[in-house]
Amino acid sequence: MEANPPPSHTITVHWRQEGRVIRHQVPEGAYILRSFEEQGDPLPFSCRNGCCTACAVRVLSGSIDQHEALGLSRELRSRGYGLLCVARAIGPLELETQDEDEVYELQFGRHFGRGRVRPGLPLEEE
Numbered sequence: 413m414e415a416n417p418p419p420s421h422t423i424t425v426h427w428r429q430e431g432r433v434i435r436h437q438v439p440e441g442a443y444i445l446r447s448f449e450e451q452g453d454p455l456p457f458s459c460r461n462g463c464c465t466a467c468a469v470r471v472l473s474g475s476i477d478q479h480e481a482l483g484l485s486r487e488l489r490s491r492g493y494g495l496l497c498v499a500r501a502i503g504p505l506e507l508e509t510q511d512e513d514e515v516y517e518l519q520f521g522r523h524f525g526r527g528r529v530r531p532g533l534p535l536e537e538e
């Protein structure tokens with residue numbers, strides 16, 4: 413006897429950089445980025461491991477399983493950001509893409525551009 417296929421969910425992405433709204437059915441538990449690629453819509457990415465923020469999105473409605481998103485702080489997750497490369501479909505979802513620098517700046521910006529790096533010494537605040 414053949415097992416029933418998993419249910420699929422409607423995932424809508426507002427692809428801001430391209431000025432397009434794209435929508436696909438993604439099987440429950442499947443990676444959204446990969447599923448969109450397989451259906452002809454390759455969204456922005458870089459590392460594909462949840463570590464770089466190139467695939468950052470903001471959740472407009474619904475929720476995603478992104479327990480593998482190591483590169484996104486808990487605070488940004490709670491503010492509705494997600495990393496699409498490691499996000500799995502768990503229900504209907506509407507997202508919008510973000511500029512890579514937007515999420516990068518929110519997460520890391522405050523840690524860079526301060527002080528001098530001197531060999532063997534801690535970072536010097538200016």
Ligand code: FES
Pocket residue numbers: 456457458459460461462463464465466467468483495496497498
């Ligand atoms: S592609 Fe790097 S975090 Fe998703």
